Amino acid sequence: MGGVRRVRGLGCFCQKGASALALAASAFFVFAGSAWGAAYPSTGPASAGQVRTHAPAPLPTGAIRPYAKGGVTDAGNKALVGSQAKLKSLSGIAPGTVIDAAQIDFEDVDKYFMWWDIEEGDNLFSRINGKSYQKNDVVPVSSLKYLKLPHYNFDGQIQVGELVVGADVKDDFLNIFKELFLAQYQIQSMYLVDNYWVGNGTDTDSASIDENNTSAFCFRAATASENLSWHAYGRAIDINPQQNPYVSYANGTPQWSHENANGYIDRDTGLPHVITTEDLAYQTFLKYGFIWGGELGTVRDYQHFAKPIETP
Ligand SMILES: [Zn+2]
DSSP states (O other): OOOOOOOOOOOOOOOOSSSSHHHHHHHHOOOOSOOOOOOOOSSSSTTTTOOOOTOOOOOOOSSSSSOOTTTTOOHHHHHHHTTTSSOOOOOOOTBBEEEOGSSEEEEEEEEGGEEEEOTSHHHHHHHHHHBBOOOOOOGGGGGGGEEEEEEEOOOOOOEEEEEEEEGGGHHHHHHHHHHHHTOBBBSSBBBGGGOOOSSSHHHHHHHHTTTTBBBBOOBBBOOOOSSGGGGGGEEEEEEEEEETTTEEOOOOOBOOOOOGGGGGGHHHHHOTTTOTTTTTHHHHHTTTTTTGGGGGSSSTTTTTTOOOOOOO
């Protein structure tokens, strides 16, 4: 995703403590056949063992620590991909890799829902530093965790996903995605936004949305605001953003910024992957105390679930 964006794209601006209306008034426009949209899908279905585009290099072991709950980090695990053996974990297997369902131990899927610390100097830190992670006084890297987990893609295949989330909500995310996985809930892709980096958080978020990528952490202020997005704390996630766009109704007619969402402004179509209150993702995130951006009023951020920090 190295191309220069001619249009400053809009992503997900949900934030704390500021008027969403003010954001919408200052920042929204509607596409009219601009040249840079319609990139989706940029990659075809991958087959088992293949890695989709945007997959980062495999994480070397040693610089990261395993999830204590059954996760193993031996590099030999990677060699099992494509064989008939059950995988012991997702260690060593690159995000984007499609895994044959026969290799998943459905009797004990906990071992596939893994997390790692991120520490200055390790390979995870190097990957996000200066991109989704910016040096700041509010969100130390020690407050973030790296997650790797399986999800079903839009072709019904099991695919490896990754997220960076806040440490104190990592268990929520792991539990939620375990429930969604067992229900075969489909997510097109789940890569760190760093895979789409184009120089700043807002445009990178836009590029990730254009690829219908699901992501959580990105240290950035909400547009037209000095307030940080909940994404900056790793406490928010955007799910299948193409089918679940950010739409403003502030002017009386819907306005949105991503052309790939043109068919998803009407929320009553019954199309696959459209999040409504009947959707399993909605129900699962709310069960774990998250709020949904699709209920914000004149601004509806249908892709967005957040768990704000509780204030006394
Ligand atoms: Zn969001």
